[in-house]
Amino acid sequence: MIHQTPSRKSFSAAILDWYGSHARRLPWRSLPGEQPDPYHVWLSEIMLQQTTVATVGPYFRKFLESWPSITDMAEAPLDDILTAWAGLGYYARARNLHKCAIAVAREHNGVFPDNMAGLRALPGIGPYTAAAISAIAFGKAETVVDGNIERIISRLYRIRTSLPAAKKEITEFAAKLTPIEQPGDYAQALMDIGAGICLPRNPNCSVCPVSFYCAAFAAGDMENYPVKAPKKIKPxxxxxxxxxxxxxxxxxxxxxxxxxxxxxxxxxxxxxxxxxxxxxxxxxxxxxxxxxxxxxxxxxxxxxxxxxxxxxxxxxxxxxxxxxxxxxxxxxxxxxxxxxxxxxxxxxxxxxxxxxxxxxxx
Ligand code: SF4
The missing domain is CATH 3.90.79.10 (Nucleoside Triphosphate Pyrophosphohydrolase)
Known part of the structure; x- marks a missing residue:
């Protein structure tokens, strides 16, 4: 089967068109084309690290009920945050959440910085989270690459380097496709396609809006990507x-x-x-x-x-x-x-x- 090499314009147009009618309705999301609250985006992105969307939903609502704004969270005792977090795992995230809320409240008057450098300087915000907040909450054309997007890109280009070494290559390819317009919707659309269509096993390529550009689909070896280094046995x-x-x-x-x-x-x-x-x-x-x-x-x-x-x-x-x-x-x-x-x-x-x-x- 023949496939076409994706260009930024045609690829992002196909993705955004699909998102207009298929976007998942999630508690932290705004409608396609609208800008969400940076506090909501940040909170959801921290919770979603290592945790599924289904698990995060009730926690996200509970946190917003308890602390409607980042200033409210900054004023809360750490113990209250840890107690509310119990069950989500990876508790360093909860401690950093609190530290970050305090930093935003005290050093930025309760307003998240709208640029990568400012976001990266905050506790618990790494390159992925900074790019996600920047694109989704502030409409900046940052390249967002989570596990789902990694899978899509590695299949589109049949990237043969194994993970984690392939991360740099995947990000470079992803950057070539990131649009200037609606980068937040574009990133969330890719997340949705990765979560619901481009699945690790049995990807549903027949409904994928970018199958036309997908080298792995053309070759029929989608499940070979991303290539993974052999797993280490856990002690x-x-x-x-x-x-x-x-x-x-x-x-x-x-x-x-x-x-x-x-x-x-x-x-x-x-x-x-x-x-x-x-x-x-x-x-x-x-x-x-x-x-x-x-x-x-x-x-x-x-x-x-x-x-x-x-x-x-x-x-x-x-x-x-x-x-x-x-x-x-x-x-x-x-x-x-x-x-x-x-x-x-x-x-x-x-x-x-x-x-x-x-x-x-x-
Ligand atoms: S065509 Fe299939 S493998 Fe390729 S991106 Fe779409 S769902 Fe994934």
Whole structure:
């Protein structure tokens, strides 16, 4: 099958024409041709990193109800943001969200900068997010390349370099097609085509508005693109995690360090996440740090929890125990929480899994 090399004019015209009648209605979007609120665009773009559109929808609405403007968000305590974010994962995003809101409120009078340099200088805004805000909220002809757009471009040109090395090449091709007019609608149209038509498996090329320009479609090998480097096998880390209860039923938690994984979130104390978990007895000794073992009563092993992070799997073995003299347990940053109050704390998904496993396997 013959295909035509796309030109900026003809390609973007086909994309924008399609978008006029097929744009997805999303809570953060304005209608084609209209400029949305930069605050909404920024919030949605941060939430959509690593998270699906379906999951983000209710969170986006909840955030806007709680903090209708960026100044409202800047004035909110970080804990409230983290609590509202719980379940979205990748909590560094929530901390940066708050930092960014404060920076925009204090340094820019609550108005987002409308240029790439100003946006890039804000916390949590990388090149992709800056380009997306710039194009969608301010109508600047920036080249926006997310995972969906990467797939479309690599198929259009049958790019043989594998990802992630191909990113530069893909962005260069994408830049040649980005229009001056309606760059925001154009970017969102490509996102929609990637999400609904140019799927990783079984792309629906028969309804694609740019199949005429697609080299992979012409060759019939669409699913070969983008070429991916062989996947690395994820290692598994293991640890024992403690559910320690006082006589009044309160459970011991502590706050993780601000920096690093799940930074600033609440957790149950655990042994280090390592290749091998300690045996229960050794883990208890490690927890007690030389204090008498009769500090803990009714020790029981509960249902194992498995969780997958971007770079590794984690297996946690919950061990529950009653504390006879809670004041004797010396643990930095310990907080005693009534299990009925867990909802008021920013518990990451991993810890809600631990709660469920412990309560279900009593
Ligand atoms: S023709 Fe098929 S493979 Fe090519 S961009 Fe369209 S949906 Fe993707």
């Amino acid at each position: 598994t880390r293991r640890a024992v995690i403690f559910w320690l209860q006082r006589p009044d039923g309160h459970v011991l938690m502590r706050r993780r360090a601000e920096k690093g994984m799940l930074g600033g979130m609440m957790e149950f104390p655990s042994t280090d996440w390592a290749d091998e978990a300690l045996e229960t007895k050794a883990a208890v000794e490690h927890l007690l740090q030389g204090q008498p073992s009769n500090l803990l009563n009714d020790i029981s092993v509960r249902k194992q929890v498995r969780h997958t992070f971007t770079h590794f799997h984690l297996e946690l073995q919950p061990v529950a125990a009653q504390l006879t003299s809670p004041e004797k347990l010396e643990l930095d940053g310990a907080v005693w929480i009534d299990p009925d109050e867990f909802g008021s704390y920013a518990l990451p998904t991993l810890m809600t899994k631990v709660v469920k496993a412990v309560l279900e396997s009593r």
